[in-house]
Amino acid sequence: MIPPITRRSSLKAFGAATVFAPALIRHASAQTLPPLPNLAANDAVLLEPGQPGYDTYEPAANERMLLRPKLRALCKTANAVSVMVSWCRSNNLPFAVRSGGHSYEGFSQSASVVIDTRMLKQIAFDRTARTMTVGAGATLGPIYESIGAAGFGFPGGSCPTVGIAGHALGGGFGLIARPFGLACDNLQWLELVDPQGAIIQVDAQHNPDLFWAARGGGGGSFGAVTRFRFKIFRIPQVVVLGVTWRLPQTHARQLFKAWQAWAPHAPANITTFLRVGHAAGGLIELHCAGQSIGSVAEFKRELRALTNVAQPVSPPNLEPMSFLNGAKHFFGGPAPPTFFKAKSDYITSPLTDAGVTTLLGQLETTPSVVAICDSYGGAVTSVARDATAFSHRAGTLFCIQYFSEWTNAVETQTELGHIRTLYAAMRPFVSGECYVNYCDLDLTNWAQAYWGANLPRLRQIKAAFDPNNLFRHAQSIPVA
Ligand SMILES: Cc1cc2nc3c(=O)[nH]c(=O)nc-3n(C[C@H](O)[C@H](O)[C@H](O)COP(=O)(O)OP(=O)(O)OC[C@H]3O[C@@H](n4cnc5c(N)ncnc54)[C@H](O)[C@@H]3O)c2cc1C
Numbered sequence: 001m002i003p004p005i006t007r008r009s010s011l012k013a014f015g016a017a018t019v020f021a022p023a024l025i026r027h028a029s030a031q032t033l034p035p036l037p038n039l040a041a042n043d044a045v046l047l048e049p050g051q052p053g054y055d056t057y058e059p060a061a062n063e064r065m066l067l068r069p070k071l072r073a074l075c076k077t078a079n080a081v082s083v084m085v086s087w088c089r090s091n092n093l094p095f096a097v098r099s100g101g102h103s104y105e106g107f108s109q110s111a112s113v114v115i116d117t118r119m120l121k122q123i124a125f126d127r128t129a130r131t132m133t134v135g136a137g138a139t140l141g142p143i144y145e146s147i148g149a150a151g152f153g154f155p156g157g158s159c160p161t162v163g164i165a166g167h168a169l170g171g172g173f174g175l176i177a178r179p180f181g182l183a184c185d186n187l188q189w190l191e192l193v194d195p196q197g198a199i200i201q202v203d204a205q206h207n208p209d210l211f212w213a214a215r216g217g218g219g220g221s222f223g224a225v226t227r228f229r230f231k232i233f234r235i236p237q238v239v240v241l242g243v244t245w246r247l248p249q250t251h252a253r254q255l256f257k258a259w260q261a262w263a264p265h266a267p268a269n270i271t272t273f274l275r276v277g278h279a280a281g282g283l284i285e286l287h288c289a290g291q292s293i294g295s296v297a298e299f300k301r302e303l304r305a306l307t308n309v310a311q312p313v314s315p316p317n318l319e320p321m322s323f324l325n326g327a328k329h330f331f332g333g334p335a336p337p338t339f340f341k342a343k344s345d346y347i348t349s350p351l352t353d354a355g356v357t358t359l360l361g362q363l364e365t366t367p368s369v370v371a372i373c374d375s376y377g378g379a380v381t382s383v384a385r386d387a388t389a390f391s392h393r394a395g396t397l398f399c400i401q402y403f404s405e406w407t408n409a410v411e412t413q414t415e416l417g418h419i420r421t422l423y424a425a426m427r428p429f430v431s432g433e434c435y436v437n438y439c440d441l442d443l444t445n446w447a448q449a450y451w452g453a454n455l456p457r458l459r460q461i462k463a464a465f466d467p468n469n470l471f472r473h474a475q476s477i478p479v480a
Helices: 007-013 078-090 140-148 164-170 208-214 249-265 296-307 323-329 353-365 409-429 446-465
Strands: 044-047 071-075 095-098 113-116 123-126 131-135 187-193 199-203 224-231 238-247 270-279 283-292 317-321 339-347 369-375 398-406
Touching: 044 078, 071 078, 078 095, 078 113, 078 187, 078 199, 078 224, 123 140, 131 140, 140 164, 140 323, 164 224, 187 208, 199 208, 208 446, 238 249, 238 296, 238 323, 249 270, 249 283, 249 296, 249 353, 249 369, 249 398, 270 296, 270 353, 283 296, 283 353, 296 317, 317 323, 339 409, 353 369, 353 409, 369 409, 398 409
Parallel strands: 071 113, 095 113
Antiparallel strands: 044 071, 123 131, 131 224, 187 199, 187 224, 238 283, 238 317, 270 283, 270 369, 339 398, 369 398
């Protein structure tokens, strides 16, 4: 078996700190809530601090951003979401909308009210139409389990607890993205509670501007989605790859350059990522993993672009398996919430020698930070930049995610310092574009970095649809 590589285990593989300490939990202000809406038990569960179950629903993926809301409304129906949106609006209460709770910067957290769509987790699929309809609170693991058991697959990310809502609204990259596109590229329809509390239908014919914005504009800006319908694909088999090198800087630089010259241009069957970080003895560890929907022979042949450059620790592991087992391969084990910080860059022309040297040099001296490079190309970049709100299309080679994770609050400032230093050093070599699903509160020009030339249209849609900015968080789409 190839060792499973997830974004979490990748950090552990590089020796992240192991001491656990509880987060500093920020409490809600003392202001009391108005009388709660009258919702039946089959519509919603309303939880206030101290009530049984309140703590169970609290965890956020990033412990650093945890807030305790005065009210968590666990909605079971679109009607409940509508009632909660109207109640918050008429009582002038700020709120956040939550699905899987994986927002890097806690945009689904609130000290006031959380409209929580976690209980909207139904998953149904239609074999003939090759579509699935999922509640906004469904997470990727159960989605893959459900459709995978019937021989279907869906091109979403690799973490099973990520929520479909935040993921697909911001794009959604996974290890079959190059053949099938991003999660958002396969969106066909959604149901959404708008700022007036109305339940509306959104697709290419109904509210087409919103449909455009929902494919990459990010979560929490236009309304609370209650259901999505996506295209799914019959996938008889995937081939899963894992291969590792530990190399001195000079050879690591050659291998990185070989990966960036190969991965974004490889046959569209193949999607890989390259995880780069510090290894003992002054070496750099490079781990290439991914999936192909083609043959083992094709993947093996293609990998010569890397194995001819440097000898891996052991021969590449290539295993054919079902889509579901391929997805599970990257799930990793249960991981408690930790503190983390990430930043991202899109690379639109190959990193120069100086850029690669800077990246590797920084990683060598900051063992707790890794860089995970996701290869684009294929179906991801064959879509025009303005066809959907997700703008990182033609000309995008790969996305680098710089990632640091720790388990003790006292390490926070040191770790933030490390990742910020690395990020600052990379400025001369990158495009300035960033991935909204790897949101980053340090960015000053975040809206331009996330949406580029699509920003003016997103702002117009926001102004037309939510002029009072009811749906907002620190990096929601600004009203024009
Ligand atoms: C461990 C981990 C692994 C990841 N792996 C990948 C990966 O492989 N590929 C990738 O592309 N990304 C990945 N991500 C990033 C992930 O796609 C984003 O964090 C995504 O926004 C998470 O969605 P969520 O629903 O879980 O988060 P949430 O925190 O619930 O929501 C994220 C945003 O969407 C909004 N939102 C939530 N629910 C709704 C709703 N019903 N209607 C409208 N807006 C809503 C929230 O207000 C918030 O702004 C990963 C993140 C983590 C923490």
